Amino acid sequence: KAGVTQTPRYLIKTRGQQVTLSCSPISGHRSVSWYQQTPGQGLQFLFEYFSETQRNKGNFPGRFSGRQFSNSRSEMNVSTLELGDSALYLCASSVSGGLLTDTQYFGPGTRLTVL
Amino acid sequence: GNSVTQMEGPVTLSEEAFLTINCTYTATGYPSLFWYVQYPGEGLQLLLKATKADDKGSNKGFEATYRKETTSFHLEKGSVQVSDSAVYFCALSDQGGSEKLVFGKGMKLTVNP
Numbered sequence: 575k576a577g578v579t580q581t582p583r584y585l586i587k588t589r590g591q592q593v594t595l596s597c598s599p600i601s602g603h604r605s606v607s608w609y610q611q612t613p614g615q616g617l618q619f620l621f622e623y624f625s626e627t628q629r630n631k632g633n634f635p636g637r638f639s640g641r642q643f644s645n646s647r648s649e650m651n652v653s654t655l656e657l658g659d660s661a662l663y664l665c666a667s668s669v670s671g672g673l674l675t676d677t678q679y680f681g682p683g684t685r686l687t688v689l
Numbered sequence: 690g691n692s693v694t695q696m697e698g699p700v701t702l703s704e705e706a707f708l709t710i711n712c713t714y715t716a717t718g719y720p721s722l723f724w725y726v727q728y729p730g731e732g733l734q735l736l737l738k739a740t741k742a743d744d745k746g747s748n749k750g751f752e753a754t755y756r757k758e759t760t761s762f763h764l765e766k767g768s769v770q771v772s773d774s775a776v777y778f779c780a781l782s783d784q785g786g787s788e789k790l791v792f793g794k795g796m797k798l799t800v801n802p
Contacts, residue, residue: 578732607789617778617792630789664732673721673782678790680725680732 576600578667578681586687592653595684597665599646605629605671606648607678608640611662620663623648624671652686660688691716695779695793702769702800710764710796712753712779720781722746722755722762723790727776736764736777769800 579598587593599606607630608620619632623642640650646667652659662685666678695712702708714720724736724746737746742757753764762779779793 609790609792616794617780617790619789619791622789632789666733673723673790677735677738680734682730682732 578665578679580663580665580681580684582684583682584685584687586689587655588689589655589657591655592651593655593686594649594651595663595665595686597648597650597667597681599648599665599667600679603667603669603679604646605668605676606642606646607666607668607671608648608650609664609666610634611664611683612660617664620650622671629671655688657688659686661686691720691781691791693779693781693791693793695777696796697794699797699799702798704771704800704802705768706800708764708766708769708773708798710777710779710798712762712764712793714760714762714779714781716760716781719757722753723780723782724751724753724762724764725778725780725792727778727795729775733778769798771800771802774798774800 581596605624607622611617622630626642637653642648662683664683666680668676668678692715721740723738725733726736737748739746739755745754751766776795776797778795780790
């Protein structure tokens, strides 16, 4: 079974631009979560989608948004990029998202650099 | 809010040494606890988890016990290998269906032959 895939793997953007990252979950998984990983702040939860609905959201500004499609694929968008948005963005999928009984499988991440 | 505090390292050990990575948490309710590992250039992988007090999670020779009285979930391995070199993250998730993980800062482990 194929794992979680994220595209692109690397991105370089300049301040003020916007960017869209894509995540394809494991087949049969309906929950997709996004995390930001930086050296200073570590791993921080962005949001989680289940059946095309945002079910949970972390403490990030409105410039960070996401969506999920009917095939469970998810995208996240960051508008008006800032230098501090440079990070590794990780996507994780699970069958239902309930972490008591389920397991989140992570993709390799998209490395975003903002210049 | 909920938080996780763990040893940050980096730590360098010789092969076959004993490993302990301390992890303590602050949470309301009864969280599930996790250890994730991140090998170079890869995403996070679940190493083990425990969902209630006194549960012991184990995998690949690693163990951790959910200690409610000390709010801890320390990771141990009796004999590390070079292939265990990675970054280790302790994490918790809230009870009650919250789907988000709260992570510690991570600890980089290097094992030398």
